Amino acid sequence: MFSSKKNILQVVALLKAYDIKHIVLSPGSRNAPLIETICGEAYFKTYSIVDERSAAFFALGLIQKRSTAVAICCTSGSALTNYAPAVSEAFYQKLPLVVISADRPPAWIGQMDGQTIPQRGFFGSLVRKSIQLPEIHQQEDEWFCNRLINEALTASTYRGLGPVHINIPISEPLFDFSVQDLPKARRIESIKLSTPTLSEDFGKLWTGATKRMLLFGQMPPAKRTQEYAELLAKESGCLVLKEHLSNISTALAIANFDAILAEATEEEQRNLAPDFLITMGGHIVSKRIKQFLRKHPPRIHCNVCDDGQIVDLFQCLSHTLETDDIASFLQKLYLIENPTRPQTKYFAQLWQEASTRVKKNIADGFSPLQALSCFAQHLPPNAAVQVANSSSVRNLQHFSLAASNLVYCNRGVSGIEGSLSTALGYASQCSDLCFLVIGDLSFFYDLNALFTSYLQNNFRILLINNGGGGIFNSIEGLENTQSLEQYIVARHSNTAKDIALAAGLTYLSANDNVQLEQNMRSFVSPSHQKAVLLEVVLKK
Incomplete structure (x- = not known):
């Protein structure tokens, strides 16, 4: 049996419609109608973690492994505030975390009622969408509620990934579980038709450059992306730099670039500087590579991202390319010029030689x-x-x-x-x-x-x-x-x-x-x- 609260029924029905199967629950009375309704639907896989901060980070691990949206659910008051560290991490790591918080009715916010804080819009700019649902009393309320939930769940995965917040005011009585079936809630489909295309001018810039660098930040594993990165390194003379968090495992990519730059003289750094830089993925750990590229900026820096946002990390951004298909973008780069002129390979060879020279025995003593x-x-x-x-x-x-x-x-x-x-x-x-x-x-x-x-x-x-x-x-x-x-x-x-x-x-x-x-x-x-x-x- 499910809660009689229609806004709860809409939320749970749409979680199922959007295939958000995994939900991490933290205990409470205000969210008990949500918990009972979620647990009453056999489709969901639920987890019980008392500490909301731990629960939210646990959910990030689920997302990293399953590559799908995961929901978390808490009661009203300070419980929601404990989600904040994980929500901010999800926002900048671009993980589709769906935050569902139970709340008191709006009339009781700021009235010294127990377990009550202003929850609406609590996460501010750290979520891609924040909504507060109405309590449903008439048909238009139900339409409005359904539309808002669709907006939030779509925002978690459309034109980029990230967290969203659904705040649900729930009036007493809380514990009427008399509904036998979830409603057939409307899901509004969002369809993206665009594929990455490269202009003729961009192609000429790429083929005309002789010191070409691909720098991968934090990414989930992606086989096709790795394959085309390897082809560009092997046959097109591109330099590929990666960190462990890039999950690019080709042996042709250089991983010890931080150590290379630490040992390089000023003249060597000038020679190692690219004239065309393409960055992909998320955050880069190395502070030294950031300082290097700011000091020796490439003539062209193209950042490939899934949301079109301007991220000018090295203070020399010239192009932003929006796509969620990095592999297809790399394939187009590869097809523009294959094979490239032999002289373009000297730049990657320069880095490879520096990589083999760098000190290997850095572990000393018990440390x-x-x-x-x-x-x-x-x-x-x-x-x-x-x-x-x-x-x-x-x-x-x-x-x-x-x-x-x-x-x-x-x-x-x-x-x-x-x-x-x-x-x-x-x-x-x-x-x-x-x-x-x-x-x-x-x-x-x-x-x-x-x-x-x-x-x-x-x-x-x-x-x-x-x-x-x-x-x-x-x-x-x-x-x-x-x-x-x-x-x-x-x-x-x-x-x-x-x-x-x-x-x-x-x-x-x-x-x-x-x-x-x-x-x-x-x-x-x-x-x-x-x-x-x-x-x-x-x-x-």
């Missing part, structure tokens, strides 16, 4: 880099890697991974919160092993994620515990601040053993390289019956 070097050497094929922000995502870039290892990170806003929850959501949808590489502050920040019912034996946590935010010790200028250790590094002496055991994990630790090597072998083994945490305890 975070040595821990990640050991991890990369033992990482099984086909395993997914979730990596937390700050030092973890930067340090992992120093080491090669297998082509079958997909890598994810909450790089939209690059916050340290929610990495554990996101990884847990991703792992819940996997049969292969899923690893999380995380620092101590990020781990302890998100501990509630461990106390859910979704810990599986395929989940592995590599915790690099150096007793604080070690990255701040490497930032020039901070070494002279009196507040560094206590307030910026946030120095501590906590370890994760008791927490891991309380959460039901198998706990391993390493205090030196011998223990690291021994326990890493056990850590990566698929034979464990429980999730495993390996804590690398470094000197504070």
